[in-house]
Amino acid sequence: xxxxxxxxxxxxxxxxxxxxxxxxxxxxxxxxxxxxxxxxxxxxxxxxxxxxxxxxxxxxxxxxxxxxxxxxxxxxxxxxxxxxxxxxxxxxxxxxxxxxxxxxxxxxxxxxxxxxxxxxxxxxxxxxxxxxxxxxxxxxxxxxxxxxxxxxxxxxxxxxxxxxxxxxxxxxxxxxxxxxxxxxxxxxxxxxxxxxxxxxxxxxxxxxxxxxxxxxxxxxxxxxxxxxxxxxxxxxxxxxxxxxxxxxxxxxxxxxxxxxxxxxxxxxxxxxxxxxxxxxxxxxxxxxxxxxxxxxxxxxxxxxxxxxxxxxxxxxxxxxxxxxxxxxxxxxxxxxxxxxxxxxxxxxxxxxxxxxxxxxxxxxxxxxxxxxxxxxxxxxxxxxxxxxxxxxxxxxxxxxxxxxxxxxxxxxxxxxxxxxxxxxxxxxxxxxxxxxxxxxxxxxxxxxxxxxxxxxxxxxxxxxxxxxxx
Numbered sequence: 296x297x298x299x300x301x302x303x304x305x306x307x308x309x310x311x312x313x314x315x316x317x318x319x320x321x322x323x324x325x326x327x328x329x330x331x332x333x334x335x336x337x338x339x340x341x342x343x344x345x346x347x348x349x350x351x352x353x354x355x356x357x358x359x360x361x362x363x364x365x366x367x368x369x370x371x372x373x374x375x376x377x378x379x380x381x382x383x384x385x386x387x388x389x390x391x392x393x394x395x396x397x398x399x400x401x402x403x404x405x406x407x408x409x410x411x412x413x414x415x416x417x418x419x420x421x422x423x424x425x426x427x428x429x430x431x432x433x434x435x436x437x438x439x440x441x442x443x444x445x446x447x448x449x450x451x452x453x454x455x456x457x458x459x460x461x462x463x464x465x466x467x468x469x470x471x472x473x474x475x476x477x478x479x480x481x482x483x484x485x486x487x488x489x490x491x492x493x494x495x496x497x498x499x500x501x502x503x504x505x506x507x508x509x510x511x512x513x514x515x516x517x518x519x520x521x522x523x524x525x526x527x528x529x530x531x532x533x534x535x536x537x538x539x540x541x542x543x544x545x546x547x548x549x550x551x552x553x554x555x556x557x558x559x560x561x562x563x564x565x566x567x568x569x570x571x572x573x574x575x576x577x578x579x580x581x582x583x584x585x586x587x588x589x590x591x592x593x594x595x596x597x598x599x600x601x602x603x604x605x606x607x608x609x610x611x612x613x614x615x616x617x618x619x620x621x622x623x624x625x626x627x628x629x630x631x632x633x634x635x636x637x638x639x640x641x642x643x644x645x646x647x648x649x650x651x652x653x654x655x656x657x658x659x660x661x662x663x664x665x666x667x668x669x670x671x672x673x674x675x676x677x678x679x680x681x682x683x684x685x686x687x688x689x690x691x692x693x694x695x696x697x698x699x700x701x702x703x704x705x706x707x708x709x710x711x712x713x714x715x716x717x718x719x720x721x722x723x724x725x726x727x728x729x730x731x732x733x734x735x736x737x738x739x740x741x742x743x744x745x746x747x748x749x750x751x752x753x754x755x756x757x758x759x760x761x762x763x764x765x
Contacts, residue, residue: 372402373411380418389422410451413443417458424462433462440475449489453482453607457600464596469589472596473580479603480573579634595633602626609658613733614762617686617693618651620658624684627662631669639673639680639699646687654693655762657733657741663726664697664743664755672701672753675710680752692740693759700752704745 303312376399383392396415403411416439423432436459443452460475519537523530580599583592605623609615621643628641645651665684673680685696701707730741744756 369406369408387425389426393419393422409442409446410448413439413451413455416442417455420458420462424465429462429466433459433466436462449482449486453479453486456482457603457607461600464593464600467593469580469584469592469596473577473584476596476600476603477577480577483607591633595630598626598630598633602630606659612658614655615658616652617649617654617656620656620661621645621651621686623659624661624665628665628682628684631666635669635674637679638676639669639682641682641684644683644685646685648688649686649693651686653763656693656695656759657729660726660729660759661695661697661757663723664757667723668697668699668701668753668755671707672699672703675702675707676700689758691761693761695757695759697755697757698748698752699754700748700750703747703751704753705747706751 300312300315303315376395379395380392383395396419400412400415403409403415416435420432420435420439423429423435436455439455440452440459443455456475456479460472460479463469463472463475515537519530519534523534580592580595583589583595602623605619605626609619609623625643628643632639632641661684665682668682673682680700683696683698685694685698687694687696702710726743730743733739734741739760739762740758741760742758744758746754746756748754
């Protein structure tokens with residue numbers, strides 16, 4: 296019933312969506328808590344924002360009158376706020392959203408829910424900026440940063456620093472923007488460290504679970520032995536049955552553990568965006584500033600912020616549309632071209648029979664090969680080189696072909712320092728491990744072919760199985 300109602304809701308047929316819910320039985324409504332949320336969401340659309348803002352305020356007053364607030368009550372208030380905010384944002388009702396979020400700040404401050412307070416202040420800052428009140432927007436964003444630095448929440452901290460950095464940049468405060476982007480980068484690094492720590496904890500938990508299973512198995516065998524001594528024939532049959540069932544579940548648990556480990560490893564590898572590029576990018580901004588090239592520094596910062604936003608948005612996804620990956624790679628190449636504009640030009644080519652919106656690929660899979668082409672092939676070339684990124688179909692694969700006319704792998708290896716060799720090896724090894732895990736988990740056939748060109752340069756072909764967006 297809720298699913299049918301949601302279909303009408305997405306079609307903006309709100310009355311029909313409510314009629315479907317009303318037709319459900321009383322027992323269904325009581326047993327399914329999602330009914331209340333769906334009704335409230337439809338009510339926002341049917342009765343407008345003002346009535347529901349009053350309901351939201353009344354909910355806050357009712358909760359304040361009690362001695363404590365349950366997690367279910369907090370969740371209900373948050374859902375109501377989110378539904379009203381969605382309508383306010385759709386209609387660009389900036390003042391109304393600011394008023395609503397100030398109520399939320401008061402509520403969450405009393406609950407010491409500082410992460411939500413910081414998020415609301417960031418949202419208020421965005422509304423003020425949209426109204427053209429940049430100074431007030433910066434003040435709100437700075438307050439969000441001050442609050443979030445008192446708690447251990449790197450993801451919320453990263454969002455606050457990214458917001459204030461964008462406002463500093465817009466207001467021409469380049470040094471402050473650079474400092475904020477560095478703190479944003481630090482927060483992302485700490486978030487990745489936390490993810491790695493959780494991965495270790497989960498691995499330890501899986502190991503302990505296996506120990507418990509082994510101990511349980513030993514106890515079970517002992518009990519089966521006593522039972523077999525008492526009832527020989529029935530005991531033997533019981534042992535066979537128990538061993539069969541136990542073996543089946545042990546096998547299923549082992550398979551589930553393997554899958555969980557592979558998915559955790561894949562998530563960890565996917566989050567390892569090369570910090571080498573981030574630090575070099577920030578150093579480039581310093582260089583532009585020292586050269587008093589403020590316009591280029593601001594332009595570089597703007598493109599860099601956009602790239603960081605895209606990477607952050609897609610870092611939790613196993614697969615994203617080719618169109619998004621193409622946008623990320625285009626921004627990355629644009630930034631590298633800022634730094635080495637006298638070393639190479641580039642072109643991104645997509646064949647007409649390739650639909651970037653319909654095809655799914657793993658995020659940040661192609662970028663390391665482009666980085667290798669720029670840093671180890673084209674950068675050392677005396678004359679200006681060319682890099683071509685070409686997407687085309689070949690049988691059941693989408694091929695991403697990176698071609699450069701740089702100095703070639705052999706000459707590049709001769710010029711590399713030991714540190715560069717180690718960095719390059721680690722980056723490509725991470726990609727190989729990631730492809731191996733994806734192939735095992737999803738039963739796919741990702742592979743990479745690297746070829747030295749006759750007249751110097753390198754050609755890397757990444758074969759990506761066709762995965763259409765569902």
